[in-house]
Amino acid sequence: MAEGNTGGESLLFLTDEQLRKGIEAMFFAYRGFTADPDRILETMDYGRAHHRAIHFIHRSPGTTVSNLLAILGVTKQSLNRVLRTLIDDGLVEARVGRSDKRERNLHLTAKGQELERKLSDAQRARMRAAYRAAGPAAVQGFRTVLEAMMDPEMRRQYQSLREGDK
Amino acid sequence: MAEGNTGGESLLFLTDEQLRKGIEAMFFAYRGFTADPDRILETMDYGRAHHRAIHFIHRSPGTTVSNLLAILGVTKQSLNRVLRTLIDDGLVEARVGRSDKRERNLHLTAKGQELERKLSDAQRARMRAAYRAAGPAAVQGFRTVLEAMMDPEMRRQYQSLREGDK
DNA sequence: TTGGAAAGTCAACAAGGCTGACGTAAATTC
DNA sequence: GAATTTACGTCAGCCTTGTTGACTTTCCAA
Numbered sequence: 001m002a003e004g005n006t007g008g009e010s011l012l013f014l015t016d017e018q019l020r021k022g023i024e025a026m027f028f029a030y031r032g033f034t035a036d037p038d039r040i041l042e043t044m045d046y047g048r049a050h051h052r053a054i055h056f057i058h059r060s061p062g063t064t065v066s067n068l069l070a071i072l073g074v075t076k077q078s079l080n081r082v083l084r085t086l087i088d089d090g091l092v093e094a095r096v097g098r099s100d101k102r103e104r105n106l107h108l109t110a111k112g113q114e115l116e117r118k119l120s121d122a123q124r125a126r127m128r129a130a131y132r133a134a135g136p137a138a139v140q141g142f143r144t145v146l147e148a149m150m151d152p153e154m155r156r157q158y159q160s161l162r163e164g165d166k
Numbered sequence: 167m168a169e170g171n172t173g174g175e176s177l178l179f180l181t182d183e184q185l186r187k188g189i190e191a192m193f194f195a196y197r198g199f200t201a202d203p204d205r206i207l208e209t210m211d212y213g214r215a216h217h218r219a220i221h222f223i224h225r226s227p228g229t230t231v232s233n234l235l236a237i238l239g240v241t242k243q244s245l246n247r248v249l250r251t252l253i254d255d256g257l258v259e260a261r262v263g264r265s266d267k268r269e270r271n272l273h274l275t276a277k278g279q280e281l282e283r284k285l286s287d288a289q290r291a292r293m294r295a296a297y298r299a300a301g302p303a304a305v306q307g308f309r310t311v312l313e314a315m316m317d318p319e320m321r322r323q324y325q326s327l328r329e330g331d332k
Numbered sequence: 333t334t335g336g337a338a339a340g341t342c343a344a345c346a347a348g349g350c351t352g353a354c355g356t357a358a359a360t361t362c
Numbered sequence: 363g364a365a366t367t368t369a370c371g372t373c374a375g376c377c378t379t380g381t382t383g384a385c386t387t388t389c390c391a392a
Contacts, residue, residue, distance in 0.1 A: 018305075
């Protein structure tokens, strides 16, 4: 991998060795990625499922339950259990839809925003440290590979979210 | 936080926007990363926990239960349940240690090797496609950021595995 | 010889996935 | 206006995979 060359070089990366290293890197890095929020959540009565719901409600305020189901890829019953506790605890508000009253538009309350902050601060801190250590070029490559690794449907979700706010 | 700066270019990347995109990229990509093996596993009676055990036993044949516990980061009881089914089903063999008879040296049987192949072929195929699509430079960055994202202890595990086989 | 580490086992529990069935209100279609 | 579909909620029950605590057996090493 030292030298250069063109069409050929990419093939040099595709040994089973290289691929396996990538696989293990994903495994260990994902643990690190979730470790900080997990530590915060476990002191409260919440888990990773709550974090995910909070994250995407924060990300797309007013989103519906169906939307959330599509993004999170879980069943209605599973999401409902989590959403129920968040609503009961006053972190999430479910407003009846204006145009379509069957829908529930989900929003974080002040209390919900506060927890979201805490969780994402922790996660961003780690991400920031990793980015700093790796440098800008590495960050670009990191995102490119991750995007290529997603299922097409997930990639659409990811990209639509990107445009969505920008 | 827009401008500023001190260290220079890397700081430009560290907006909350950039960081959040990285966080969501990890979330969606990890789903893709595990999707293919998950599909295979669910047709059998196994889950992700079995996959992880099989992977690391394949990776370090003869490893002990304690070693595996350290790598996987779960409790003895949890691992034992998984290991029990793999041993009973004839995928893993637990040989009494030679020097220390308290230890169990874990190996994949032929049948275990076969499943390992199937699972890692599926996972490598996706990784290979992502690597191809992203290109060598991106792959380099990908691995660099992931490594920086690990907990120090996990990073040691990861790196020792890397040297381990070369 | 005795203390403690390594491994295994039993029991009980929780989070968070899943399926299936059912109910209700609102929107849409015929 | 009636029938159907959609969005959501909920009850019941199941599974995997994580947890803690308590206990035993083996066996190395001081």
